[in-house]
Amino acid sequence: MIETTTGKKRILSLDVFRGLTIAAMILVNTAGDGRYVYAPLQHSKWNGCTPTDLVFPFFxxxxxxxxxxxxxxxxxxxxNHKNIISGALxxxxxxxxxxxFIALFYxxxxxxxxxxxxxxxxGIVYFICTLIYLKTRQRTRDWLAGIILVSYYVVLTYVPVPDGNAPNLExxxxxxAWVDRAIFTTDHIYAHTELWDPEGLLSTIPAIVTTLFGIRIGEFLKRTDISANKICGNLALTGVVGIILGLLVGLIFPINKQLWTSSYVLYAAGLCTVGLTAAYWLIDVKGYKKYTWVFxxxxxxxxxxxVxxxxxxxxxxxxxxxxxxxKIGGMKLIYDSVFKPYFSPYNASLLFAIWFVLLIWVLMYILYRKKIFIKV
Structure with missing residues (x-):
C-alpha cells in the first residue's frame, strides 16, 4: 500500500489499466468470425457508443x-526540451x-x-501533446482543449463541404470524409469504406484533446498536497461531470467514434477518468495488488x-x-477445427478471440519474465 499522498512513485494502476486496454483492443480486433460478434464487442455503425468504441480513446x-x-x-x-522533443519526434x-509496416505486411x-x-x-497525438505539455501550463491546455472541441463542432456542422454538399454528419x-479523400485519395484510406477513414486527418485533431484530458488527470494524480482519498473523490467527480457533459453535448453533436466528435471526447474521457480512478483507489490506495501482474x-x-x-x-x-x-489460412483453420464445431457461432467467435488474447499474453509474458521492456 502506498502513502496517503501520491508522492513521486509510479502508480501500478496505470500499468494495469493500460494492460486491460490492450487486452480489450486485441479481443475486439480478433473475432473468430466477424459475422458472429456480440453487440458490445462491435463498433457502433455510426452514431452511438459501445464498449468497443471506448478502447482507443482509453489508450x-x-x-x-x-x-x-x-x-x-x-x-x-x-x-533539455530540445532532446525531449527530438525523442518524441x-x-x-x-x-x-x-x-x-503492418498495412504492408498484409x-x-x-x-x-x-x-x-x-x-x-x-504517434501524431503523442508528439503534439508532448510539445503542448512542455510549453504550456494547465490553464492554457484547458483553454486549448475547449477551443478545439468548439471549433470542431462549428467546422463539421456549419462549414459547407467543398464538393457541393451542405454541412452534414453523414x-x-x-x-x-472529404478531407480524407482530398489529401489521401480513395486508394490510401480505409479499404472497408473507401470514402472515409476512421483514423482520418481531421478527426485526429479532437483526438489530441483526449490525450490532453489524460495530461490533466495525470497532473492531478501526482499532487502531493492532498490525500489520495481526496484525489480519488475529486477525480471521480470530474469523470462523472465529463460523462454528463458528453451526453448533453451529444444532443446537438452526436457521440460518434468515427468522427471523434466533441461529445465523444467528453463522454469517453469521463469514463476513462472514472475507470482509472477506480483502479487507482483499489490498487494503489487500498493495496489490492495480488493479481495485477497478469495485466x-x-x-x-x-x-x-x-504490434x-x-x-x-x-x-x-x-x-x-x-x-x-x-485455400484456408492458419487462423481460419484453427477456428474451424478447434472452436466452430463445438460451440454456437457467437460463442465460438468469442472464445477464439479470447484464445488469441491469451496467445499474445504468453508471448508478452516471456518478455516480462526476462525483464525485456521494448520502449518505442
Whole structure:
C-alpha cells in the first residue's frame, strides 16, 4: 500500500489499466468470425457508443497520463526540451512506420497502402501533446482543449463541404470524409469504406484533446498536497461531470467514434477518468495488488503487444491447407477445427478471440519474465 499522498512513485494502476486496454483492443480486433460478434464487442455503425468504441480513446487518455509521469520532473529543465522533443519526434516516426509496416505486411501494395491508422494516430497525438505539455501550463491546455472541441463542432456542422454538399454528419459526405479523400485519395484510406477513414486527418485533431484530458488527470494524480482519498473523490467527480457533459453535448453533436466528435471526447474521457480512478483507489490506495501482474504483462509492453497481435495472424496464415478447392489460412483453420464445431457461432467467435488474447499474453509474458521492456 502506498502513502496517503501520491508522492513521486509510479502508480501500478496505470500499468494495469493500460494492460486491460490492450487486452480489450486485441479481443475486439480478433473475432473468430466477424459475422458472429456480440453487440458490445462491435463498433457502433455510426452514431452511438459501445464498449468497443471506448478502447482507443482509453489508450490515448493513458498516453496523456503517461506523458506527465515521464516528463514532469524534466519539464523545468528548459535546456533539455530540445532532446525531449527530438525523442518524441523519433517515437512518432517509429509509430507511423510500424503502422505502415503492418498495412504492408498484409498487402504489399504501395498503390493501395492505407496511410492513416491506429499507430499513426497514436504517434501524431503523442508528439503534439508532448510539445503542448512542455510549453504550456494547465490553464492554457484547458483553454486549448475547449477551443478545439468548439471549433470542431462549428467546422463539421456549419462549414459547407467543398464538393457541393451542405454541412452534414453523414458517413460519406461530411467534411472530414472529404478531407480524407482530398489529401489521401480513395486508394490510401480505409479499404472497408473507401470514402472515409476512421483514423482520418481531421478527426485526429479532437483526438489530441483526449490525450490532453489524460495530461490533466495525470497532473492531478501526482499532487502531493492532498490525500489520495481526496484525489480519488475529486477525480471521480470530474469523470462523472465529463460523462454528463458528453451526453448533453451529444444532443446537438452526436457521440460518434468515427468522427471523434466533441461529445465523444467528453463522454469517453469521463469514463476513462472514472475507470482509472477506480483502479487507482483499489490498487494503489487500498493495496489490492495480488493479481495485477497478469495485466501488467500487457501494460509493460503495450505497443509491442499490439504490434505482435497485428502480425501474428498474418504469420499463422502462412500455414495453409486446401479444403474443397479452397485455400484456408492458419487462423481460419484453427477456428474451424478447434472452436466452430463445438460451440454456437457467437460463442465460438468469442472464445477464439479470447484464445488469441491469451496467445499474445504468453508471448508478452516471456518478455516480462526476462525483464525485456521494448520502449518505442
Amino acid at each position: 490515448l487518455f493513458i498516453v496523456g497520463v503517461s506523458i506527465v509521469y515521464a516528463l514532469e520532473s524534466k519539464k523545468a529543465d528548459f535546456d 523519433r517515437r512518432m516516426l517509429i509509430l507511423i512506420g510500424l503502422g505502415l 498487402r504489399f501494395d504501395f498503390q493501395h497502402l492505407r496511410f492513416p491508422g491506429v499507430l499513426q494516430r497514436i 458517413p460519406e459526405s461530411n467534411l472530414a 501488467v504483462v500487457f501494460g509493460a509492453n503495450a505497443i509491442s503487444a499490439y 505482435v497481435s497485428e502480425i501474428v495472424p498474418g504469420m499463422l496464415n502462412w500455414i495453409s491447407v486446401h479444403h474443397e478447392g479452397t
